[in-house]
Amino acid sequence: MQVLVHGGAGSAPDDPDPRQAVLERAAETGSNETDPVDAVEQAVRVLESSPRFNAGVGSAVQSDGEIRTDAGLMTDDRAVGAACSMPGVEHAVSVARVVMEETPHGFVSGEQAVSLADVFDIETGVDLWSERTREKWADLEAPTGGTKAELEWIKQRYGASDPGGRDRSGEQSGDAPDRDPQDHDTVGAVAFDGERLAAATSTGGRWLALAGRVGDVPQVGAGFYCSPAAAVSATGAGEDIARVTLSRRVARHVECGLGADTAASLAIEEFAELTGSTAGVIVLDAHGTLGSAYNSDAMQTASRTR
Numbered sequence: 001m002q003v004l005v006h007g008g009a010g011s012a013p014d015d016p017d018p019r020q021a022v023l024e025r026a027a028e029t030g031s032n033e034t035d036p037v038d039a040v041e042q043a044v045r046v047l048e049s050s051p052r053f054n055a056g057v058g059s060a061v062q063s064d065g066e067i068r069t070d071a072g073l074m075t076d077d078r079a080v081g082a083a084c085s086m087p088g089v090e091h092a093v094s095v096a097r098v099v100m101e102e103t104p105h106g107f108v109s110g111e112q113a114v115s116l117a118d119v120f121d122i123e124t125g126v127d128l129w130s131e132r133t134r135e136k137w138a139d140l141e142a143p144t145g146g147t148k149a150e151l152e153w154i155k156q157r158y159g160a161s162d163p164g165g166r167d168r169s170g171e172q173s174g175d176a177p178d179r180d181p182q183d184h185d186t187v188g189a190v191a192f193d194g195e196r197l198a199a200a201t202s203t204g205g206r207w208l209a210l211a212g213r214v215g216d217v218p219q220v221g222a223g224f225y226c227s228p229a230a231a232v233s234a235t236g237a238g239e240d241i242a243r244v245t246l247s248r249r250v251a252r253h254v255e256c257g258l259g260a261d262t263a264a265s266l267a268i269e270e271f272a273e274l275t276g277s278t279a280g281v282i283v284l285d286a287h288g289t290l291g292s293a294y295n296s297d298a299m300q301t302a303s304r305t306r
């Protein structure tokens with residue numbers, strides 16, 4: 001089994017070494033599996049359980065002070081499952097898998113997704129707050145007073161720094177108020193067993209987002225995609241990733257004959273040109289070739305073959 005994982009595209013983290021150790025453990029855990037769906041699910045679950053990443057425990061907090069998780073999973077036969085806006089769900093990737101395998105649907109949201117998780121024995125009601133998110137949330141001093149007040153608050157702030165720490169004009173925004181140096185850390189995995197491919201992505205979204213906001217991660221073709229040619233997981237500025245269906249774009253380039261790395265680089269170049277924003281992708285093709293590209297300051301990855 002070949003597994004490649006990422007820990008989000010964004011500004012360079014202060015703690016790359018311990019993060020890298022978790023990524024290595026995730027890749028190894030996935031590579032011990034014999035089925036690519038198990039491989040991506042188990043790899044992502046390791047990352048969701050680490051407070052160092054913005055997925056599961058340690059996820060970003062939305063404007064109403066609630067943490068909601070999102071994930072998507074897909075296989076090369078185009079089976080797909082996604083789930084979003086789930087409070088108290090650490091392993092969003094496992095809910096995405098339930099949607100794929102146990103329902104006739106592709107995407108389930110909110111309270112009902114949490115109920116579905118419960119029915120299939122995925123733990124709910126989990127405390128997803130980490131020390132870091134608690135401190136950051138307290139520092140932000142979010143307004144109380146409902147949706148209108150929250151919207152006014154986030155409109156000035158959301159996207160003032162993208163996951164690469166740059167403002168929308170491409171200038172460094174290091175001294176912007178409320179800039180979040182850890183606005184990255186979405187996690188993803190791709191796996192190949194020599195015949196079958198799978199891809200999965202999981203996140204808590206982005207800081208300073210309106211309650212109920214859903215980014216690219218659970219949108220098929222945007223935050224994740226898998227075709228018989230390639231498995232892809234994306235990370236970065238979710239609204240921009242979705243508007244150019246970034247993961248689908250990478251797979252399409254592989255389908256047109258490009259190598260995994262070239263396909264990833266070309267898709268990121270196109271993404272940057274079309275949106276002026278930052279993102280990263282990992283890809284594993286049906287020849288077992290790994291590829292990745294990003295235009296943010298950093299994107300940590302780890303891979304393992306067994």
Ligand SMILES: NC(=O)C[C@H](N)C(=O)O
Binds near residue numbers: 184186215
């Ligand atoms: N850090 C990320 O990758 C965020 C994620 N793509 C989102 O927009 O929800």
